Amino acid sequence: MSEAVKASLTPKSAPAAPSRRRRRRRELLPYVLLLPAIVMELLIHIVPMVVGVAISFLKLTQLYLRDWWHAPFAHLDNYRLALNFSKPAGKALLHSFWVTLAYTVVVLAFSWLLGLAAAILTQRPFRGRGLVRTLFLVPFALPVFASVITWNFMGQRDTGVINHLLVDQLHLASDRPFWLIGGNSFWMIVVVTVWRSWPFAFLVITAGLQSIPGELYEAAVLDGAGFVAQVRRVTLPLLRPVNRVLILVLFLWTFNDFTTPYTLFGDTPPRQADLISIHIYQDSFTTWNFGSGSAMSVILLLFLLVVTGGYLAVANRRTEHA
Amino acid sequence: MREPTWFRWTRRVGLLVLAAFTLLPIYVMVSSSVKPLRDVQGAFTWLPSHVTLQPFREMWTTIPLGRYFINSLVVSTISSLASVAIALLAAYALSRYRFRGRQTFSVVVLSTQMFPGILFLLPLFVIFVNISNATGVNLYGSRLGLILTFLTFTLPFAIWMLAGYLDSIPRGLDEAAKVDGNGPLGALFRVVVPAAIPGIVAVAIYAFMTAWGEVLFASVMTDASTRTLAVGLRGYATQNNVYWNQIMAASLTVSLPIVAGFLLLQRFLVSGMTAGAVK
Numbered sequence: 262m263s264e265a266v267k268a269s270l271t272p273k274s275a276p277a278a279p280s281r282r283r284r285r286r287r288e289l290l291p292y293v294l295l296l297p298a299i300v301m302e303l304l305i306h307i308v309p310m311v312v313g314v315a316i317s318f319l320k321l322t323q324l325y326l327r328d329w330w331h332a333p334f335a336h337l338d339n340y341r342l343a344l345n346f347s348k349p350a351g352k353a354l355l356h357s358f359w360v361t362l363a364y365t366v367v368v369l370a371f372s373w374l375l376g377l378a379a380a381i382l383t384q385r386p387f388r389g390r391g392l393v394r395t396l397f398l399v400p401f402a403l404p405v406f407a408s409v410i411t412w413n414f415m416g417q418r419d420t421g422v423i424n425h426l427l428v429d430q431l432h433l434a435s436d437r438p439f440w441l442i443g444g445n446s447f448w449m450i451v452v453v454t455v456w457r458s459w460p461f462a463f464l465v466i467t468a469g470l471q472s473i474p475g476e477l478y479e480a481a482v483l484d485g486a487g488f489v490a491q492v493r494r495v496t497l498p499l500l501r502p503v504n505r506v507l508i509l510v511l512f513l514w515t516f517n518d519f520t521t522p523y524t525l526f527g528d529t530p531p532r533q534a535d536l537i538s539i540h541i542y543q544d545s546f547t548t549w550n551f552g553s554g555s556a557m558s559v560i561l562l563l564f565l566l567v568v569t570g571g572y573l574a575v576a577n578r579r580t581e582h583a
Numbered sequence: 584m585r586e587p588t589w590f591r592w593t594r595r596v597g598l599l600v601l602a603a604f605t606l607l608p609i610y611v612m613v614s615s616s617v618k619p620l621r622d623v624q625g626a627f628t629w630l631p632s633h634v635t636l637q638p639f640r641e642m643w644t645t646i647p648l649g650r651y652f653i654n655s656l657v658v659s660t661i662s663s664l665a666s667v668a669i670a671l672l673a674a675y676a677l678s679r680y681r682f683r684g685r686q687t688f689s690v691v692v693l694s695t696q697m698f699p700g701i702l703f704l705l706p707l708f709v710i711f712v713n714i715s716n717a718t719g720v721n722l723y724g725s726r727l728g729l730i731l732t733f734l735t736f737t738l739p740f741a742i743w744m745l746a747g748y749l750d751s752i753p754r755g756l757d758e759a760a761k762v763d764g765n766g767p768l769g770a771l772f773r774v775v776v777p778a779a780i781p782g783i784v785a786v787a788i789y790a791f792m793t794a795w796g797e798v799l800f801a802s803v804m805t806d807a808s809t810r811t812l813a814v815g816l817r818g819y820a821t822q823n824n825v826y827w828n829q830i831m832a833a834s835l836t837v838s839l840p841i842v843a844g845f846l847l848l849q850r851f852l853v854s855g856m857t858a859g860a861v862k
Contacts, residue, residue, distance in 0.1 A: 291680040298673035312706035402845035425627035
């Protein structure tokens with residue numbers, strides 16, 4: 262450090278004002294640094310998105326896959342097909358949309374509640390706290406496919422641990438239920454996703470709690486606030502900015518999740534757990550109709566943009582009023 | 584303040600239930616991986632009839648696990664390193680300079696993270712097929728093609744996290760380096776990068792982890808010779824006659840390095856990931 266000070270006291274050859282060329286070079290520098298990232302962004306995001314939107318207006322079937330330039334223009338046919346809810350394709354898409362929405366809301370609610378409860382319970386130091394915190398992170402650290410394959414094994418009707426526990430040991434049912442097909446599959450994927458994502462809520466809320474000054478709790482105690490009142494009047498209001506981002510991130514992740522349903526059910530999920538990402542995937546790669554697959558993706562994106570925009574607008578207005 | 588007794592009991596019971604929920608799949612994975620085959624073919628048992636390491640030996644020949652392993656390793660390593668290298672330069676520009684288009688770039692990078700992967704998958708597939716049709720360069724089914732598609736999610740995340748990390752490194756360091764006669768690039772590589780090593784390593788590991796677990800692109804863009812672990816293992820697990828003990832042994836083997844890396848770097852990863860949300 263002293264060397265730096267010395268150097269700054271004795272300017273070497275640096276001119277008083279940087280020359281014009283030098284200044285221009287300085288102005289260009291951030292763009293030069295960004296260049297590789299911009300090129301990559303163009304290659305992997307911007308161009309594919311433009312192509313994706315273009316494809317959604319084409320009759321791009323297997324016939325034209327190898328030279329999509331020659332695929333005939335389809336006007337809005339792909340969108341009309343996807344959004345015509347009285348025809349099978351539109352009906353299936355709408356069904357998948359509702360399933361995904363229900364799944365997302367339930368997963369979000371449980372993940373947030375469990376994360377909040379665990380974060381509050383581990384807020385004050387106790388013996389073994391570090392161990393508990395590390396343990397709770399493990400589902401988040403495990404590769405998704407490895408843990409979901411394990412859940413697949415657990416949900417097997419005859420050899421899985423779930424039926425062993427519920428039927429053989431607790432006698433809650435007389436007949437072994439199926440977990441990976443039929444109506445139960447919806448709850449199965451909800452449980453698996455909650456298992457995977459509540460640690461993230463725990464992680465973020467724990468970090469948020471650490472930024473709440475301890476004096477606030479002391480002041481609340483002096484006011485005679487019990488534990489519940491402290492949570493309601495100190496913890497929850499101060500967590501609001503954290504929750505705002507957390508809920509949005511969890512919503513988007515859960516809504517777009519592909520790995521969990523694909524690993525749990527394979528490429529043809531049961532109807533009751535036909536989540537939208539896998540629905541579009543399956544539809545595109547079994548019919549090879551990429552035009553309609555792209556149209557559905559664009560519709561999905563528009564929905565997510567509207568939801569995110571609306572959510573941020575409401576959340577921001579609330580903070581301004583608060 | 585002394586905690587009331589009811590709070591301590593709520594804590595004990597609540598955390599115990601959550602720990603049981605968390606541990607159940609992990610216990611099933613670990614205990615089943617040391618079971619002989621007949622134990623996993625009948626009703627589930629909590630304990631192995633005898634402990635055997637045979638599943639860990641046999642798993643390499645039942646499916647081409649070694650090949651999957653190498654494919655995953657190569658693809659995840661390269662996409663992780665490439666995204667960190669590209670992201671480091673971009674993050675330095677975002678963190679240290681105010682320039683026109685900075686806001687736009689940040690918003691584009693951030694927003695692509697919320698887009699569904701399928702939105703990029705279909706056009707990338709069409710582009711790859713058409714490139715190979717026109718030029719003979721085969722991206723579809725190749726490792727290079729897979730690496731490119733993996734950058735769609737590793738790169739924006741790396742840029743975002745590294746920019747946040749560089750923001751936490753005092754600018755005084757850059758100034759001192761410049762006074763010492765370094766240009767901006769000299770300041771970046773001689774001073775800022777060494778100070779940012781923990782953050783860079785954490786981002787690289789996180790990018791590696793996400794690439795290691797990726798399924799959407801890998802299920803479409805690979806063939807039998809380039810298949811990754813995530814897709815190969817799943818494909819096997821949904822077959823009819825499954826050697827579940829070997830599958831559990833394989834799942835455990837491919838998870839251990841990832842979990843160990845995560846827990847070792849927990850502090851950096853957690854601060855990097857939560858910084859955006861908490862700020």
